[in-house]
Amino acid sequence: MDITDLKEPITATKADLSQSSFDCVLLKQAHFRDAGMQRTAFEDINLSDARFAQFNLSRAAFTDGTMPGVRFESVNLAGAGFSDVSLMGASIEDANLTGLNISGCKLSGMRIDGVLVDDLLAAYRKAA
Numbered sequence: 001m002d003i004t005d006l007k008e009p010i011t012a013t014k015a016d017l018s019q020s021s022f023d024c025v026l027l028k029q030a031h032f033r034d035a036g037m038q039r040t041a042f043e044d045i046n047l048s049d050a051r052f053a054q055f056n057l058s059r060a061a062f063t064d065g066t067m068p069g070v071r072f073e074s075v076n077l078a079g080a081g082f083s084d085v086s087l088m089g090a091s092i093e094d095a096n097l098t099g100l101n102i103s104g105c106k107l108s109g110m111r112i113d114g115v116l117v118d119d120l121l122a123a124y125r126k127a128a
Helices: 117-127
Strands: none
Touching: none
16 A cells, blocks of 8 residues: 555554555654564654653664663663763663673763772772
């Protein structure tokens, strides 16, 4: 089915829209509930102010994006990988960082429980 120049809301319930394509489509304030969207591609998409709840993003890939002000609460990021990302000014609180590996990163001004990491590393290197 081809829909062009439609300007009214669509309600799709118990529908299989697999392999559909949406190009130059405005979906402001759209609501997706109980939707299976595995292996779906989102390219050149504006999701500012979007809300995600009770979701599964296992093995999802985020590339060449911008997420200033994004918040992660009660989210499991076990096994996640971050490379070539900017976390400047970010805050991590009440997190389980067991086994976290940080390497090749700029740590200037980074604090752990109020202590500058630069100072901790300098003290460690001096003692070693």
